[in-house]
Amino acid sequence: MKRPTIADIARRAGVTKAAVSFALNGQPGVSAATRERILAIAEEIGFQPNSAARALSDGRAGAFGLIIDRPPNMLGIEPWFMQLVAGIQAELSGDHAALLFSTAEDQAAEIAMYRSWWAQRRVDGVFLVDLQINDQRVPVLEELRMPAVVIGTPLGAGSLTAVWQDDAAGIISAVEYLAGLGHRRIARVTGIPRFWHTKIRTDALAEAAQSAGIESISVEADYTRERGAEATRTLLRGPRRPTAIIYDNDLMAISGLISAQRMGVEVPAELSIVAWDDSPLCELVHPPLTALSRDIPAYGAHAARILARVASGEAVGHFQEDPPVLTLRGSTGSPPLVRRLSRA
């Protein structure tokens, strides 16, 4: 398979490379008839521009990057990532851009890879996920002048553009729903505390609970099954046992559900459970989990669109997604006291 170049097209059309380039890129400088002839030939021989040549010539790589540095065995279980990539892809493929993807051991390795990609001109920009408080990646990308879009809160994004979803609104909707059911003591098992979205949810919970006049607590965990179960047991054994727990991911929610059930705590009769991020896992267990759902492919697609604009030098403001919505399933209900009252 020899891959055709513009020189091949030029030869067949009886013009020079430049004329072909003009025709293919919609530039003036060729007559309508010639343009059409060139396009027909290009179509016929299945011409696609050599990405390296184009990149070298116009100084853009035609690719964007995404690096994840959560531990791989953790990450794999989080379905949001694949959906994010699917969304990004849908958008990029329209522009014939590619996505470079990598995992990294830690943030230092991630940063080293950004530097390398930048030095090699491999990418025109990157997506940043899991933004942390005092995130080291932000100043590095700013220093490199590397176009970047933060997938997450603008807080801490520095001069980088953020595409974000209002996590506080998610918490508020969950708290309002639970408070409406009669819950007066709501707990939450958090993700990794250094992530911005964890802090935002923690603050939002405290505030939402206060304004609803109910009690709340956030217990730190790290998205893993073990810590989720541990936090659940601590909460259920503690002196002020909550009647509802919100988990920062579905894995911990399931692990919490199972721990509760093994302790003889009935869900939802004695304990309501809400998971953050809906996935097939939520429907796996019994009762199925009420969850905060979001349209992650759309999120990815928006981020890709914004990054393309940022990379082309446009000054773009932050973009806010629709807030997550609560998908009601069997794991939530009225707390014990309300049940007793309503039975009477």
Added chain:
Amino acid sequence: MKRPTIADIARRAGVTKAAVSFALNGQPGVSAATRERILAIAEEIGFQPNSAARALSDGRAGAFGLIIDRPPNMLGIEPWFMQLVAGIQAELSGDHAALLFSTAEDQAAEIAMYRSWWAQRRVDGVFLVDLQINDQRVPVLEELRMPAVVIGTPLGAGSLTAVWQDDAAGIISAVEYLAGLGHRRIARVTGIPRFWHTKIRTDALAEAAQSAGIESISVEADYTRERGAEATRTLLRGPRRPTAIIYDNDLMAISGLISAQRMGVEVPAELSIVAWDDSPLCELVHPPLTALSRDIPAYGAHAARILARVASGEAVGHFQEDPPVLTLRGSTGSPPLVRRLSRA
């Protein structure tokens, strides 16, 4: 940030671009002293070659591709993928090669993307996963002469090199273990039947059961929770109820476990469960699942190494991984009859 080129190095070293290129690539043609001086300058200014220029010049993209076309919400839950990428990455980054990753709606879209990558010279080769019977991707890649490594069985890989793991051995070890516990009727809930590894496991189960003198059956499913639960219910309600079920992935195994428990079937007292592919999910449930574990990052790393060799024109034979090993947990035990006998 202006990124340095070999011309910058050449200027500072007082030589030409060619000399710099020789020095950097370990080619003869420069004295040891000059070479050292050039390398020192390159190091000092943090030189990294422009990937597009190199790609254009030497005709290799310096990147490999991986496309997945399972539905994204399915895939996300399968941790193996992330681990595979982590393994691939570890190997590629040593060669300063990148990984292009994409998801596709279906196989036609996947094939279209290969053609596009090829025409644009985006990649030097691709990894093929989830090989199907009569897989359309194989002839296309052969036609394009695109270097490719099949991650999976050599069967159906055509002229492509395969890096594979003996799924039959996995089934055999599970059957031998279960038969040793006294099971006489083993079922399996399969993944998507058109995948080669599904067929291999099905055939291996039939054969292993026969040679152990026990009964076996494979029920078709598709890796989803729903079909896994459905298949489990069908098996448990059927006339010849199995005392052990092997599931082709952990999601179905969990869904099967939960279905069984809801039907009042005790695990492992009345039913043993084995999951294929160990992940945190297996330890999430109670009892935790016995599972076939494999070193997936190593798998990915091997595949990457082989693909790099294939892409450089070497004729490489298939590479076989260590077979999966059974990790014993609480979901397996002796079947009811043996229990009664041993109690007597």
Added chain:
DNA sequence: TCGAATCACTATACCGGTTAAGTGTCAATA
């Protein structure tokens, strides 16, 4: 009817590497 403007291209340089061919210097050999 002549100069200027427009059109439709061509010629060519350039992006940043790699590499084949060429050149000047010096030591070893006949």
Added chain:
DNA sequence: TATTGACACTTAACCGGTATAGTGATTCGA
């Protein structure tokens, strides 16, 4: 002492695009 050859470079072409500065022919206005 002239010849050879190895060495240490330089020159220049090339990869496949894009973009800028020409160039010849036609059209237009005065």
